[in-house]
Amino acid sequence: MDISRRRLIGAAGVTGAALGLFSAGLSSGSAWAAPRYEDDPYRLGVASGDPAADGFVLWTRLAPDPLAVDSRGGMPERKVAVEWQVATDERFRHVVRHGRAWAVPELAHSVHAEVHGLRPGREYFYRFRTGGAISPVGRARTAPAPHGHGGWASDVSFAFASCQCWYEGFYTAYRHMANEDLDFVAFLGDYLYEGGVGANAGVRDMRLDPSYQRETYTLAEYRNRYALTKLDADLQAAHAAFAWIVTWDDHEIENNWASDIAQVDKDGFPDDDIAAFRARKARAAQAYYEHQPLRLPQKPRGDRMRLYRRLNFGSALDLHVLDTRSYRDDQVGGDGTKPGYDKERREKSRTMLGAQQERWLLNGAGRSHATWNVLANQTLVSQVDQDPNPDVLSSGLDMWDGYTAARDRLLTGFYQRGVNNPVVITGDIHRSVVSDLRFDFDNPKSPTVGTEFAGTSISSGKDGAAMDKVGRDWMTEGVNPHLKWHNAQRGYTRVRLNHRELRADYRVLPFVTKPDAPVETAASFVVQAGRPGAQQL
The missing domain is CATH 3.60.21.70 (Alkaline phosphatase D (PhoD))
Structure with missing residues (x-):
């Protein structure tokens, strides 16, 4: 699926944004400003967890080479900005929450983005983006x-x-x-x-x-x-x-x-x-x-x-x-x-x-x-x-x-x-x-x-x-x-x-x-x- 950055971040219907779990100050690595991956960085999939009435936590780990012996997953020792979206539909026509999290080398470039402000008892869809790579779509219920x-x-x-x-x-x-x-x-x-x-x-x-x-x-x-x-x-x-x-x-x-x-x-x-x-x-x-x-x-x-x-x-x-x-x-x-x-x-x-x-x-x-x-x-x-x-x-x-x-x-x-x-x-x-x-x-x-x-x-x-x-x-x-x-x-x-x-x-x-x-x-x-x-x- 190929969508523009403007579509990802500025989609109509966004009711708010949330800060990522990690700020730049929590990593000793410099930021990778324009990441480009030799392979799919989402090879370990996506997940969500611990649903509450207003949201859940979203997870992924950037790892284009997930079995690299050094355990870095093919990633550099630099932090990477990862954007996320939550929508009411699988095609993301109605995005209701979005934000950005830092994937830091200290935590193996994993992402834990806590989403709030959703409606209780509802099904939502989510995905991530870093550089030009967009993740598979996941589904979760509040x-x-x-x-x-x-x-x-x-x-x-x-x-x-x-x-x-x-x-x-x-x-x-x-x-x-x-x-x-x-x-x-x-x-x-x-x-x-x-x-x-x-x-x-x-x-x-x-x-x-x-x-x-x-x-x-x-x-x-x-x-x-x-x-x-x-x-x-x-x-x-x-x-x-x-x-x-x-x-x-x-x-x-x-x-x-x-x-x-x-x-x-x-x-x-x-x-x-x-x-x-x-x-x-x-x-x-x-x-x-x-x-x-x-x-x-x-x-x-x-x-x-x-x-x-x-x-x-x-x-x-x-x-x-x-x-x-x-x-x-x-x-x-x-x-x-x-x-x-x-x-x-x-x-x-x-x-x-x-x-x-x-x-x-x-x-x-x-x-x-x-x-x-x-x-x-x-x-x-x-x-x-x-x-x-x-x-x-x-x-x-x-x-x-x-x-x-x-x-x-x-x-x-x-x-x-x-x-x-x-x-x-x-x-x-x-x-x-x-x-x-x-x-x-x-x-x-x-x-x-x-x-x-x-x-x-x-x-x-x-x-x-x-x-x-x-x-x-x-x-x-x-x-x-x-x-x-x-x-x-x-x-x-x-x-x-x-x-x-x-x-x-x-x-x-x-x-x-x-x-x-x-x-x-x-x-x-x-x-x-x-x-x-x-x-x-």
Whole structure:
């Protein structure tokens, strides 16, 4: 699409402009006054995120050579002005907001442009321009106005996903997701994996620079692993189709990290050097921010990054986005490598969220007037005995089962505060599970407090199956009676809710180790407002 600068900046119908996130004074590089690119600078696509009633944040990263080993993406050490537009129509006849942001080398020439002044509950289109290069068009919806004033107030539709190991499967699920009718996407963690991709990049069958064969540790390595992931056309399509609300889990930094504590030393990096791990976290957090549609409050300060936040969608939904990595106590039992951990995991002082985030969550959910309070959560909340032998204790120590007192405070807090219809959406486990959340999981007659919908992976774990040994163990009669359903195929979960009910459709693919898989709905569940617990349709 070729339009003039005057058309881009001076289009009729512009009601205002916004300043870019970064000013010239925040970069040590001089400005590139007349940029010209040897290749498409938008090869990593466009995205939007964190929708509010009056706008959202727009993202892109200028990278004509996205896999350059130096991680500069083929860009010079100079800042570049990037113009953006938001319109009510896909052909940009009615531009309603425009502005300029600086893409600076210190942040890998990424752009995070926060747009305000839009109407609630509306669909908009956006694009970027730098030099003579115009980006693909993206689409995003604003949230409904508070208390249901404005469009899209009582019906909300979204998908949630997690765990997209690039070298273990193709992202066909995102191609299907992009064709859904959704208001936003919630991504629950493991956007990338820190390990080497293998000599032939796994199922992708590609030869890459040797730097991709080792675990990510430097800023350049993290940046390039994001670039490799975001080059996928199906992932780009899903980002361009909907605003995303993202949080991280462990693999964005390192498997099973907890606060300032690294994984038990299995990767050549010492797990007892807190300073070294905090430096590694700072590099990973910067690369994460550079490649996600996040607002300024989520910009990291060193190794600290506040990802927990709350988004309101009118009177129907409050979405509480959690970070269950940055503030938790260390996993007990040496990440399950040592015996005798049952008493330790039940200690009352143990925390999954940290004291501040726990108060924020419980107090905020308790004050919520929305019909549904949904927690965007990383690891499984529900208790799961993973061994059907009654004489064997087998708990997931990285999940909330390793933090039982924290789970008790969470569920008791919901009940005591009268939280409206709590529902937890969960990633991490590479399988789909539907569960009642009970005060006492060992007592089938214990009251149900809420519902958990755990979703499978996009590609991690390769093809999967409708049922496997883990599923058979978990679903053995009498072992976990609060579990309603299990599936170990790949895919995503679609959620539709209104003031009467919440419905979850599990969308699965028969394979991901080769492209072009079809999609089908494996099961559907509904939760009635005021009646916790899921019923299969």
